[in-house]
Amino acid sequence: MYLYQKLFLLGLLFFVSSKEVFAQKKIIDHTVYNEWKSLRNQEVSAKGNFVSYEINPHRGDGKLVLFDVKNNNYKEFNKGSKAQFSFNEEVLTYVVDPGFDTTRYMKLNDVKKENRTKDTLGIYFIQKDSLVFVPELIDYAIPEKGNYLAFLIEEEDVEKEEKSGFFGLFKKEVEVNNEGNTLYVIDLVSGKKEYFNNVTDFHFNKNGTHLFIVKGKKENGELVSTISLYDLKSEKGKKLVTNFTEIADYTFSDKGNEFAFMASTDSSKEIRLFDIYQWNVNKDVPNIVVPKDSSYLPEGLTPAPKGSIYFSLDESKLFFGLREMPEEEAEDTLLKSEKAVLDVWHYKNNRLQPQQLKELRRDQNRSFRSVYDLNKNSFAQLDSDTLNIRLLDQGNSNYALGYSNEQYAYANNWRFPWPNDYYRVNIENGEKELIKSKIPYSIGLNPEGSIFTYFNSEEGNFYSFNLETKVETCMTCNLQDSTINWKSDINGMPFNAGPEGSPGYLSDNEIILYSEYHIWTYDYVTSTLKPITKKEENLSNMVYRLRKMNYDSTFISFDESYIIGVDQDSKDEFVYSYVDDRLSPHLVKWFETDHKITSIIKAEESDVLTFRQMSTIDYPEIYLTNTKFENPLKISETNPQQSEYNWATVEQVEWESYNGEKLDGLLYKPEDFDSTKSYPLLVYFYEMYSDKKNYHYIPKPTASIIFATEYASAGYLVFIPDIRYEEGHPAKSAYNSIMSGTDKILELYPNVDSTRMGLQGQSWGGYQTAQLITMTDRYAAAMAGAPVSNMFSAYGGIRWGSGYNRAFQYEHTQSRIGKTIWEAPELYIENSPLFGIPNIETPLLIMHNDNDGAVPWYQGIEMFTGMKRLNKPVWMLNYNGDQHNLMDNANRMDLSIRMRQFFDYFLQGKPAPKWLIDGVPAVDKGKNYGLENYENR
Secondary structure (H helix, E strand, O other): OOHHHHHHHHHHHHHHHHHHHHHHOOOHHHHHHHOOOOEEEEEEEEOOOOOEEEEEEOOOOOEEEEEOOOEEEEEEEEEEEEEEEEOOOOEEEEEEOOOOOHHHHHHHHOHHHOOOOOEEEEEEEOOOOOEEEEEEEEEEEEEOOOEEEEEEOOOOOOEEEEEEEEHHEEEEEEEEOOEEEEEEEEEEOOOOEEEEEEEEEEEEEEOOOEEEEEEEEOOOOEEEEEEEEEEOOOOOEEEEEEOOEEEEEEEEEOOEEEEEEEEEEEOOOOOOOEEEEEEOOOOOOEEEEEEEOOOOOOOOOEEEOOOOOOOOOOEEEEEEEEEOOOOOOOOOOOHHHHOOOOOOOOOOOOOOOHHHHHHHHHHHHHOEEEEEOOOOEEEOOOOOOEEEEEOOOOOOOOOOEEEEEOOOHHOOOOOOOOOOOEEEOOOOOOOEEEEEEOOOEEEEEEEOOOEEEEEEEOOOOEEEEEEEOOOOEOOOOOOOOOOOOEEEEOOOOOOOOEEEEOEEEEOOEEEEEEEOEEEEEOOOOEEEEEEEOHHHHHHHEEEEEEEOOOOOOHHHHHHHHEEEEOOOOOOOOOEEEEEEOOOOEEEEEEEEEEEEEEEEEOOOOOOEEEEEEHHHHHHHHHHHHHHOOOOEEEEEOOOHHHHHHEEEEEEEEEEEEEOOOOOEEEEEOOOOOOOOEEEEEEOOOOOOOHHHHOOOOOOOOOOOOHHHHHHHHOOOEEEOOOOOOOOOHHHHHHHHHHHHHHOOOOOOOOEEEEEEEEEEEHHHHHHHHHOOOOOOOOOOOEEEEEOOOOOOOHHHOEEEEEEEOOOHHHHOOOOOOOOOOOOOOOHHHHHOOHHHHOOOOOOEEEEEOOOOOOOOHHHHHHHHHEEEEEHOEEEOOOOOOOOOOOOOOOHHHHHHHHHHHHHHHHHOOOOHHHHHHHOOOHOOOOOOOOOHHHHOO
C-alpha cells in the first residue's frame, strides 16, 4: 500500500512539475523584439548546387548563410548581405557592413557620412574554401550570366610606388587618384585581373562579355568624364576620346550586343543638352543616333537626361524620352521677402493643387517616350502630355498600347473606377488609332498588337476587339454555367467591380483568364473558351492561380509555370502542373500542405527548386526540392528560440451574422490554453481576414495593429472576424459581423470573460472601432488607429499622400456610402462616430499622426475633443511627423508598449502606467515618457 501511495505521489509530483515547466515558457512582449529574426534575399545558384540567404534580427548584426546542396552543409558569414553567385558557382560575393554597434556609435557621435567606416567586400572561393576581404568598398557587381567580378573601392592617394595588390592576386602601380576611385576586375575562371583608376561608374552587360566604364578627371577646374567599353574576352578596351560634362542614363541591350548612353559636352548646367549614342560592341566607336538638336525631333524638344533609355529585346529599336528645350532663367531682382508664396486653386484644373504639388517632381521631369529604329534610321514620338504608352512584346512589336484619362480626369476626385481612352500606337510613325473610349478595365493589346481585350463591368464579361477586322466578340457570354463569376469580390463597395484578371498570353492568339475560382484559356481565332482547372474531379471550393517560373519570355508556358490551388474551406494549398495533352488535358498534383506557399525559385540550369511555406506556428523557412516537389528538405532555421515562448494556435470559426450571412473568422489562443481558466478577448478586424489563417507573425514593434501572436502569448484570446458590407451602411454591417462573431466566441468558449473584451483596428478598422463603441458598451476598452470620426468633414478633405479629394472614397470605394453628402446626409450622420459620442461608455485610445497621408489627423482630433468635452475616458497619441502607419522604429516600439499597457490595464487588471493616469505634459516631452521602464526598451 505504501509503495502505491509513493508511486501516486511521485506521479502527481511529476504531473505538477511538468505543468509548471510548461507554464514557465516565456511571454512575448517588447523586450524580446530585438532577438527575433527575419529571413530574406534567398538566392539559388545557376546549377542549383548552392543556396544563400540572410538572417537578420530586428536590431543588431545579421548573417549570410550558404547551403551546399550536394554536401548538405552550411557556412555562415557574419554581417553578410547582398550576396551574388558567379554563374559557374565558383565564387560567392557579399557585402560586410560595419556592424550595428559601430554604425550606431558613429551616428551618435555625429561622424560625417564620408568619414564613417565603409562596407567591406567578402569574396568566398567556394571550391577552395577560401575567404578574402576587400575593405573600403563603394560598389561591386557580378554579371547575371557571367563569371567576372568587378569592385570599386576607395583608396588613399599614393605617390607612384610599387605595392602588393589585394589578397596577393596581382601587383600594381598606383597613381594619385584625384577623381573617382579604383575599379578591380577579376576573371573568375582564369584568375586574370585588371584595374582601372579614376573610375566613377561601371556596368556589365547581362552575359558578362563587356564592361562599361566611366572615368573622371578635372579639366580647367571642372569635372569631366570619359567613357570606355571593355571587351572582357579579348581584354581590349575601346575609349571614346570625348570629354563629357555629364553622363546621364545608359543601358546594355538584353542580348548584350548593343550599348547606348546619353551624354553632354555643354558646360552650362542650366541649359545643358544631351546627345544619345549607340555603340555596337563590335565597333570601335559609337554613333550619335539622336543629336541634341536634330532636325527630325519635334520642335522645342530634346533628349531628356532623366528619361530612361533601353533597347527592344531584338535590339532593333532604341527607346528614350524627350523633354522641352531648357531655357536659361532670367536674373532674379527680387528679395525672397518681396515675393508672394501661394497656391492658386482653379475649378477648371483637372488636378487639385495638392495633387499637383505631390506630383510636381514627376511633372518637372516628365519626358515623352520616343523611339529610334536602328535598322531604318527612323524616329517617332510615341506619347505626349495627355497620352501614356505601354510597349508590347518587350518592344519588339510594331505597335504599342496608348491610354489617356485626360477627358475624365476632372471627375477623378469623386468618380471610380477611372476610365481611359485606348489607342493603338504605330511604333514606326507614332500614328494613333482610337480603339475604345471610356473603358474602366482593360487587359490591353496582345503582343503583336492586333487584338484588344477589355472587361465590361456592367455585364461582367470579357470582350475582344480585332483591330484588323473591326469585329468585337464577347469572349465569355456563351458560357452555359451560371456559377462562373468573372468579377472580383469588392465586398459591398458601390462601384462596378473589375475582373479577376489575366496573367498573360500563351501566344498572340491565346490568352489566359481568371474567373472567381478557375483558370481558363481563350482562343481568339476559334473563339473557344476552355477550362484549365474546372473539371469534374476538382469541383471543390478551390481557387486556382498561375505562378510563372520564367519572367524573361513575353508568353506564358504551362511547362514553365505552376498552378497553385487554395482550398477556401481549410486554407490548405496545392501545387499542380498543367499537362496540355490534346486528348486528355489534366492537372498533375505535386504537393499539398496545410501552410501558405511563397517564394518559389528555380535554378536556371537544373531542376533544383526552393520554396518557402509558413503557418501560424511555423516561420516561412526555405525548403529545397525539385520541380516535382519531391522530398522537400528544410534548409533554414530562423528563430529556434520560438520553442522557449508561449506561442499562439489558430482555429477557424464559422457563424451567421445578425442578418443571416455566413461568415468566417480566425481565433488565436495561447498554446497553453486552459478551458478551466478565464480569459480576456481582443477583437481585431479589417475587411476580410480569414484567408490569412496560415500567415506567420513574428514578434516585432507594430506600425499600428495588435499582433495575435504576442497577445495570445500574454494570455489573451484574439478574434479576427470577416466583415461583409451593405452599401450605405458600413457601421451596421460591422456591428452585425463583429457582434455576432463575438457571440459565437462566447458560445464556443464560456470561459472567455465577457466583461474583459476589447476592440482594436487601424485606418478603416480604426473608424469601425470608434463607431462600434457608439453602438454598444459591450467592450471594456478600445484602441482606434487613424479613425475617421466625422464623415462630413472627411468627405471634403484631402488624402495628403496623393493630393486627391476624399469624396470618391465615400461615394464609390471603401467607405461605401454610395451617395454624396447632399443626396444622403442621413447616411453620413448614421456612419459618423462623432454623432454617437454621447453614447460611449468604453475607454478609447486613439493614435493619429500629424503626417498621416491617408486620413487627415484632424479626424482623430475631432473624436478626442468630443469625448473630452463629454468627460469620456480618451487618450490620443500623435507621433510627430510620422505617417498613417508608423515608419519610425522608435515610434513603433513606443506604440507597442503603450497599446499593450492600455489593454493590460483595462482587460487584465495590471497597474496603470503614469501616462495613462496623468498624461505627459508638453514641458516633459522627450524627457519623461510616462512608461515606467521605458529605458529598458
